[in-house]
Amino acid sequence: MLRRLRRAEDGVSAIEFALIATALFWLLLGVIDFGIMYWDQIQVTTAAQAGADYAAVNAGNIANALSPTLNPASTSSYASVPSPYATNIQHAVTGATTLSTISATSPTPAGCSSNPCAMCACPTASGGVGAAACSATCSSGGSAGTYIVVNASGTYNPIFPWFSSCPSSGQCTVTLTATSFVRIE
Numbered sequence: 001m002l003r004r005l006r007r008a009e010d011g012v013s014a015i016e017f018a019l020i021a022t023a024l025f026w027l028l029l030g031v032i033d034f035g036i037m038y039w040d041q042i043q044v045t046t047a048a049q050a051g052a053d054y055a056a057v058n059a060g061n062i063a064n065a066l067s068p069t070l071n072p073a074s075t076s077s078y079a080s081v082p083s084p085y086a087t088n089i090q091h092a093v094t095g096a097t098t099l100s101t102i103s104a105t106s107p108t109p110a111g112c113s114s115n116p117c118a119m120c121a122c123p124t125a126s127g128g129v130g131a132a133a134c135s136a137t138c139s140s141g142g143s144a145g146t147y148i149v150v151n152a153s154g155t156y157n158p159i160f161p162w163f164s165s166c167p168s169s170g171q172c173t174v175t176l177t178a179t180s181f182v183r184i185e
Contacts, residue, residue, distance in 0.1 A: 033159045037174060043097040044154045045178040050096030051089045051104065051116060051150035052180035058085060059184035063146060066118050066184075070146050072135040077121070080114040081148060089116045093152050105153040105177065117149045118184075129181050145183045153177045 055062060062085050069079040081089065090104040104115050111131060112119060121129035122138030122145075132144040156174045 029160060037156045037158065037176075040099060040154060040156045041176045041178075043099040044102060044152050044176045047093045047096040047099070047102050047154075048150050048152035048178040048180040051093040051152065052148065052182040054089050054092040055081075055085070055116065055148040055150065055184060056182045058088075059182075061085065062118075062148065063185040066146060070118055070120055070134055074120075074134050076111075077119055077131045077133060078111040078113070079118045081116045081118050086114065086116055089148070089150060093150065099154050101154040101156075103153055105151045112149060115149075115151050119147050119149060120144045121147045121181075146185050147181050147183050150180045150182075151177065152179075 062081060065082045065085065066079055069076070080086065093104040094102055096102075119129075119131055120134035120136070122132045122136065122142075123140065124130045129147050129149075132138065134144055134146075136144040138144060154176045156176055158172050158174065
């Protein structure tokens with residue numbers, strides 16, 4: 001009887017399927033969760049770009065408003081974007097997406113203290129910009145320009161908490177951020 005049970009293969013494929021299907025189910029849930037988070041990141045990036053687009057369309061007006069602060073004779077490389085342009089840029093960020101957690105956040109450049117921020121800068125090899133004196137000559141040979149820095153952020157609450165470190169309260173969030181630069185003159 002024991003020999004017959006050892007050689008019996010009835011139901012083995014059902015057990016193998018159950019084991020594999022369970023693993024594939026959890027993998028599928030992870031892919032879905034990651035996909036939703038990636039979609040939200042695209043929304044945050046789009047929102048930051050919308051703020052930069054608003055600044056680009058209104059570049060002349062913003063540059064004129066900034067000229068007393070950021071000019072070749074100024075000692076500072078940073079300035080706050082004046083009203084109403086700062087408010088309108090922030091509205092462009094929050095209105096660019098249906099993501100409910102989107103906001104215009106504080107900028108990343110160390111000297112900026114507002115969002116959006118204006119700065120004199122030179123393009124860098126990595127595709128960003130680096131702060132420079134407004135009268136500086138960039139390594140590319142051109143002169144430093146005035147850039148508007150727009151940051152956006154949002155939060156994502158994973159469906160399954162394995163994508164982030166969860167505090168003891170169990171509430172898991174992932175902060176999604178994006179930055180856009182636009183030269184206005």
